Amino acid sequence: MSLAHDHALTLALFCRVVDNYGDIGICWRLARQLQREHGILVTLWVDDLPSFRRICPDVDPGAALQQIHGVTVRHWAGQDGVFTPADIADIVIEFFACDIPPGYITAMAQCEPRPVWFNLEGLSAEEWVEGCHTLPSSHPRLPLTKHFFFPGFTAKTGGLMREAALDEERRQFQADATGMAAFLGQFGVTAQEMASAKVSLFCYPHAPVAALFGAWQGGAQAMTCLVPEGVATEAVEAFLKAPSSAGAVATRGALTVRVLPFVPQPDYDRLLWACDLNGVRGEDSFVRAQWAGRPFIWHIYPQDDNLHHKKLRAFLGRYASGLDSLSALSLCWNGATPADPDPAPLWPAFHAALPELHARADEWQRQMLANGDLTSNMLNFAASLRSSRPG
Numbered sequence: 001m002s003l004a005h006d007h008a009l010t011l012a013l014f015c016r017v018v019d020n021y022g023d024i025g026i027c028w029r030l031a032r033q034l035q036r037e038h039g040i041l042v043t044l045w046v047d048d049l050p051s052f053r054r055i056c057p058d059v060d061p062g063a064a065l066q067q068i069h070g071v072t073v074r075h076w077a078g079q080d081g082v083f084t085p086a087d088i089a090d091i092v093i094e095f096f097a098c099d100i101p102p103g104y105i106t107a108m109a110q111c112e113p114r115p116v117w118f119n120l121e122g123l124s125a126e127e128w129v130e131g132c133h134t135l136p137s138s139h140p141r142l143p144l145t146k147h148f149f150f151p152g153f154t155a156k157t158g159g160l161m162r163e164a165a166l167d168e169e170r171r172q173f174q175a176d177a178t179g180m181a182a183f184l185g186q187f188g189v190t191a192q193e194m195a196s197a198k199v200s201l202f203c204y205p206h207a208p209v210a211a212l213f214g215a216w217q218g219g220a221q222a223m224t225c226l227v228p229e230g231v232a233t234e235a236v237e238a239f240l241k242a243p244s245s246a247g248a249v250a251t252r253g254a255l256t257v258r259v260l261p262f263v264p265q266p267d268y269d270r271l272l273w274a275c276d277l278n279g280v281r282g283e284d285s286f287v288r289a290q291w292a293g294r295p296f297i298w299h300i301y302p303q304d305d306n307l308h309h310k311k312l313r314a315f316l317g318r319y320a321s322g323l324d325s326l327s328a329l330s331l332c333w334n335g336a337t338p339a340d341p342d343p344a345p346l347w348p349a350f351h352a353a354l355p356e357l358h359a360r361a362d363e364w365q366r367q368m369l370a371n372g373d374l375t376s377n378m379l380n381f382a383a384s385l386r387s388s389r390p391g
Ligand SMILES: Cc1cn([C@H]2C[C@H](O)[C@@H](COP(=O)(O)OP(=O)(O)O[C@H]3O[C@@H](C)[C@H](O)[C@@H](O)[C@H]3O)O2)c(=O)[nH]c1=O
Pocket: 018, 019, 020, 021, 022, 023, 024, 025, 026, 054, 055, 122, 202, 228, 261, 262, 263, 264, 265, 266, 268, 281, 282, 283, 284, 285, 286, 301
């Protein structure tokens, strides 16, 4: 179904950075894809430009308004009461219930026709998501309806975000050993490290990294662990016996740990593609690891009352059925096995299962591809809402 309109479609995406980089990471990826692949005029409202700059060095952290890669970026800094219907986009997305300015909502209600309004939710493998995906919610006072849009792992959800060219780019990169060596070489990775088993490591500070380092250090296989600056600092510094700044490196036993700079978002994909195993966290890097087609270990964002353990188990139920070594290490890595908190004894079985995990990564990717991509799915749903409107 096409979006019938007589001008380039406009879209406003509101992003509040709660913490870390996932909120802006997801919104920036979505904004670029909407602009690049669908020709939509996107305005990204974001309240934290310095965080944005970490994943996109082109961001000017002091600019109220800027154009980046074809996307209009506005610093969201308490603007309200300044909006008229002329300011309102055809599609409005609030990321993760971030409460867009009341003045913007009032102006939305004055538009004719009214914009399509989405709340884009966080990713979860839990079953209830299918029942809530695309549900409408009427505004208590204004003639406006918001729809919930859920990313997910089944055809009854919005799917996962994936750029159209991603798979082709990944395949080309992974088939090009020279290009891959040049990519890693810019971070100082040596030929010897390149020839070893490479692991990227992105996790929250409470992951039991030191214990895993111990297992790798004492293992038979040479391993190189590439850690972005600022990640697992305590364990990395204990291993390095030095500050964990980009470029720092040390080898003990079979393990080399090398600190990388925090790289721009497209390079982070390349890092995942170049490694044999990826430690990822949160939401966006977790999804990118799935598109990398390589085994990964997920460190889930911690929530009160261990709600995240339920979410982790829901994902493992879909992904790791029959892959006991993956389930065991994942649960331990995330503190879901308090009686057995040490991941080291689980490593040998996991290591032995890597070929099987590789095959599973490929199979899963094919399964996820069949759900379409989140951005197209959302635009198709927006088109259906627009065409079913009266008048
Ligand atoms: C390590 C690294 C990451 N990145 C990007 C990849 C992702 O877009 C982003 C990291 O986001 P995530 O993987 O989601 O992990 P995160 O921990 O940074 O973000 C989290 O924030 C919380 C507030 C959310 O509730 C979580 O669900 C999650 O999104 O940073 C780079 O661009 N360069 C790098 O070097």
